[in-house]
Amino acid sequence: MKVTVVPVIVAALAILAVALLAVPQVTPPGPAGTPDPDLLYQVSVIDALMQGAYDGVVPVGELMRHGDFGLGTFDALDGEMVVLDGTCYRVGMDGAAHPVNSSILVPYADITTFERETVVPGISGMNMSQVTAALDTALPSENFFYAIRIDGTFPSVKARSVPRQEKPYPPLTEAVSHQAVFLWHNVTGTVVGFYSPPYTEGIDVTGYHLHFLSSDRSMGGHVLDLAVEDTPVVLDITPRFTVVLPESGDFTEMDLSGDLSQDTALVEK
């Protein structure tokens, strides 16, 4: 029998080799393949979130196929999302950040592949409006999307998280009235944010939308206010934009024809 074992193994290996060669090389999973680094991928539209479309529709694992840098929230508005360096964190009502399971569903999020395209030497601002005014002067054009990354030690960061909601879901204006607010001084970490152009009103949070994650990845939230002292800002210009609309949940029946821009500004800033 010993004589026949070797040919059997050789034949089997040959068949295995042919089988492997015959199957085309596998691209990264899913229809989108490698993510387009110049594309901002968004789940749902802000006017739907504003009206309580908190049902998760895209799993975190699917979201993460479209980038490594982003923000958003989770099913039932259960906390703030920060995606940094390829890990998706959830910030709960205690301000603590934890990596999340890839099966958790997302009702609203923005994600892209962060590229260090433009480094603005250093911006300073005592509060949110001074900081965004400084960022305004740094943008090459107001008509593109930008991913914005600021690593540093911040004189102050005021952030919030939101409590998990129960159905029937209230609008976001009501949900954030129960938010938890955190104020940190001389905190080291990363601002993870986006700028969206004015013509995206209704779809996106226009202007600046910033979240925060501490350098030890232990805490964070949606930025309500911050001070920045001579800190470089890295911009990633993003000229392509994809919106994925919820095909389930309350989205289909909502009246999305109104102008919610004032409510959005109130809730987000």
Place this chain on the structure above:
Amino acid sequence: MKVTVVPVIVAALAILAVALLAVPQVTPPGPAGTPDPDLLYQVSVIDALMQGAYDGVVPVGELMRHGDFGLGTFDALDGEMVVLDGTCYRVGMDGAAHPVNSSILVPYADITTFERETVVPGISGMNMSQVTAALDTALPSENFFYAIRIDGTFPSVKARSVPRQEKPYPPLTEAVSHQAVFLWHNVTGTVVGFYSPPYTEGIDVTGYHLHFLSSDRSMGGHVLDLAVEDTPVVLDITPRFTVVLPESGDFTEMDLSGDLSQDTALVEK
């Protein structure tokens, strides 16, 4: 030997099966591959076109990789675009339609892969507003994008084309004041159109945007008015939307913060 052949084949087949199972199934190729049929791909935003961003930025050949059904215009606003059954036609100031070269650049267009998802048995309307009111009742939700295809003989179609513009480009309101208008009675052909939800104002022509191509593919244009008599309408629900922003031309410097919705309605309808 006969005794050992069967086990060898069994072993080889088992190894082959394991090898095939171990390699994940191949998904359609990356960003350049098969288009997502449920995605509406748009070049630029309507508020930029309204302000004269007529410089072509995407070649027709690239546009056609994202679908077989669409509408738009060409570099320097040189005519109306109709994409039907995978061919891209240009309608000039004489109302004549001709297939275009794939190298021609496009400043604004919408394209998708048309799928016959919902057939509305028959709609009627004596004019554009009656027709769109009838379409309104046919949409499963006002919050998605739809590609709309109507094949039939129409009691009347009033269409237009626009003249090629010279730099510095005037706004679209001025350019269309020199449009050519065509009125056909009992004309057989296809309405190629889209419905875009209200929250896309500034990005897209909200509501209905219809172009026309005759059944012999000899004439067409942007539909200004039409009558429809008991004709089925085919809808393709499109829950994903990609916008590609111009990285060259006048787009970067434009002020896109204003509300141009009334001008857009005037120009498009």
